[in-house]
Amino acid sequence: MERRKPPQTVEGWYVLHDLRRIDWDAWRAAPERERERALEEAVEYLQAHERLADAEEGASAVYSVIGHKADFMMVHLRPTTAHLDRAERAFEGTAFAEFTERATSYVSVTEMSGYVHEDIGDGVENIEDPGMRNYIANRLHPELPDAEHVCFYPMDKSRGPDANWYDLPFDERAELMSGHGDIGRDYAGKVSQIISGSVGFDDYEWGVTLFAEDAVDIKHLLYEMRFDPSSSRFAEFGPFYFGRKFDPTELPALLAGEPVGEGAAEHAGSHAGGHSHENEAADDREGADESASSAASAGGRPSVPDEPPHDVVNASELERELSRVAVDLTDHPEAGYGLVFSSTEDAETLVEDVQGLAGNFDHYDTHVLTTVRGDKGRSTVVSLWKNERAANTASGFLSGLEGVERGIGAELDAEEGVGGAGAGVEGTDEDDELRGELTDLDIYAGKPHGEDVYAMVVYSEADSETVDEAVSGLAERFDHYDTHVKTAVYDAAERGRVAVVSLWKTRDAAEKAGGFLADIPGVVARAGEESGFGTMGMFYTVKPEYRDEFVDRFETVGGLLAEMEGHLETDLMVNVDDENDMFIASQWTGKEDALSFFRSDAFRETVQWGREVLADRPRHVFLA
The missing domain is CATH 3.30.70.260 (ACT domain)
Incomplete structure (x- = not known):
């Protein structure tokens, strides 16, 4: 039998999941002074590790565990195993440890494999694509999210006679992993994860830690993944541990049976992220007058004003x-x-x-x-x-x-209610009615590249160089999918913002891409979120000798647009990698306002002139 070559891996921080049970009989029988000392030392220990007093980098957090398996879980990520060893022993040295017993623990290390990038074994620093380097570095050295809920479980890939993961060819395994990852990307913004390898470190091959504000999002994600072949045929799972994040200062409340974490908003003065809540005393409430920024960060339930301000x-x-x-x-x-x-x-x-x-x-x-x-x-x-x-x-x-x-x-x-156009992905094959109206005006509104494509467009306030660096890695990953058409960065000629345009053959693929694009530095909106109607004149490929003339013509048309009813703003966007590739992003209050412009003599003259200076026919994708 042929021996398979294992995909290369690269490792980051070592991880310890330390799960503890409270000896409740001993705790209740202990004198008050002993309990106070134990809590003081435990809180000091947890706070010291969260602020990384023992290491220059890493992360730590503590979670209550719901159910009989444990009472709380400490999670430590550190650069070396020596750091984890010290963290483990330091806890045992606290007075609080005498009232606990270890329910279980798990040792692993964050890792990325050759399924993500074929050259990963050469070292992250040697990967040419800066976007991919950043992506891998963030996975190897992750932050612990400030989400309310956590779920941890270990898992293996099966080695049974009828379903042996390790006997599959690499390409088949890579395809299964890609499909599995597609499901996870559907939950971008809802569920985040840390994947750590544990071959030789613990009883399973991987540890999976999931984080989410809404507990049901974790359930939905794992339920959907159960039907994916990577799980249904090849995954074997260990025990699951589920809990809620709390701040170290809330440990006394946890042992007293009082609300902790975000659930303490109505009772306590601090939550898991360290933000302040409203005081229990009504006289101390800031109520509806407090600033929006503090309301957004407080995490507590807002009080109901006597008279709403609207x-x-x-x-x-x-x-x-x-x-x-x-x-x-x-x-x-x-x-x-x-x-x-x-x-x-x-x-x-x-x-x-x-x-x-x-x-x-x-x-x-x-x-x-x-x-x-x-x-x-x-x-x-x-x-x-x-x-x-x-x-x-x-x-x-x-x-x-x-x-x-x-x-x-x-x-x-x-x-x-009345109808409107929401933001999101719009496909060229779903605009038939509008295309018909434009055709009647002798305006081509066909499909870019002659294909049925879906456009996902996001705007960023970051500079084009920063955005391009982030997008280059994404574009390379997108190219692994046959549904990907094009992803490029465009710079506004007049305004300080950048657009990222990603074209796909299917709506689902475009929406999944949107989850990744949302993480690009400085993203402020998707196209279509800023107005009632938007149209994108895409792929205006200009003959090089006419480029300056095209830009001047746009400025003239832009002046006319500014005076038109219902017009909000229009930008000329230029591809940062090809100055002759442009699109016009035009925002309108409504469809009729935009069509009024398309019916105008100024637009008709511009279209006629464009036939001389463009290397290809102008093609439009409608985003709202």
Whole structure:
């Protein structure tokens, strides 16, 4: 039998999962002074390791464990096994350790394998692609996420007579791993993971640690993976440990049976990430007046203001506002109450605070949607909730956003709501009606490269060099998939932002790519999130001798656009790797406003002129 060559691996930090049980009988029988001393030493130990007092790099955190298997779990990542050895012994030296017994432990090391990059065995520093280098380095030296829930389990790949993973050819294993990874990428932003190898270190071959704010996201991810062949045929699992993150200072509360972690928001003054909560005393509440940034980071349940700061309007008025900023209520049938706040600030200024609020709101099952949209140099914040009481609570935080002038709210009936165009992936084969209208105007709106493609476009505030470095690694990985058409970075000729355009043959593939693109430095929005209607004139490939003339022509047309009804902004975007490859990103309040421009004499003359200077026909992808 042929011996398979194992894929190369590269390792990072060593990992110790240390799970402990409390000897409750001994704890209850101990004098108060002994318990206080034990807790003091334990908290000091946990805090010292979280701040890396014992090492120059690494990470540590502590979690309560739900169920009978353990009471709490300490996780340490360190550069050497000596660090882990010292951390383990240091805990045993605390007075608190006398009241615990080890339930189990697991030793491993973060790793990446040749399934990710064929040259990984030569060392991360020798991989030419800087984006791929960064990707691998982040996986080998990860942060412990500040998420509420954790799930840890060890696993093997099967070596049975009917399903032996190690007898499969490399290409087959790589394809299975790629498909398995596709499922995980669907949960980008919801579930993060640390994969560590443990061959020769412990009883299984890998340790898997998952982190999520919503516990159900972990369940859904693992359930979906069960049906993937990589798991259904070849995976064997050890015991699962599930718990919640808490701050070391909350250890006394944990042993006293009081709420810890994010669940302590209504009772305590600090949570797992160290942010301050509202004080229990009503007189100490800052209430609805506190700033949006502190609301976003607090993690506690916001108090309900006596009188919400928004004006109550009828449903039709609110629905008109939602339609104007392209929020389609039929996409959110569970929404029972809507809020719209207007701000003098632009969307890029508010996006971080709004995302922080949305992350906080997501802890509550009454939250449906919170987002910000650009609106002629201003911005509009939309927040949808299942009931009025929850919306009134959110209103207090939204009114504190920078530049907010007015807010309105109303009860909603999503089935009767007006339609709008949401942000996200739009495919060229789903715009038939609009294409027909453009065809009637003798405007070609065909499919780029003659293919059915889906475009995912994100904007970043980072400089083009930084973005290009991050995207180059992603593009190389994307090229492993036959559904990938093109991913490129474009720089705005006039404005300080960069666009990343990723084209795919299927909607699912484009959406998965969006999960990766969202991690690019400085990302502020997807195309289509900033206005009611956007059209992208893509692949304007200009003949080199006409390039300067094309740019001058755009400036002339841009001046005309600025005076048109419903026009928000238009950018000329230039491919950073090919100055003759451009697209025009144009944002409009609505479809009819954009079509009015397409019907104009100025556009018709520009199209006629373009036939002389372009190396190919202009092709359009509609993003909203």
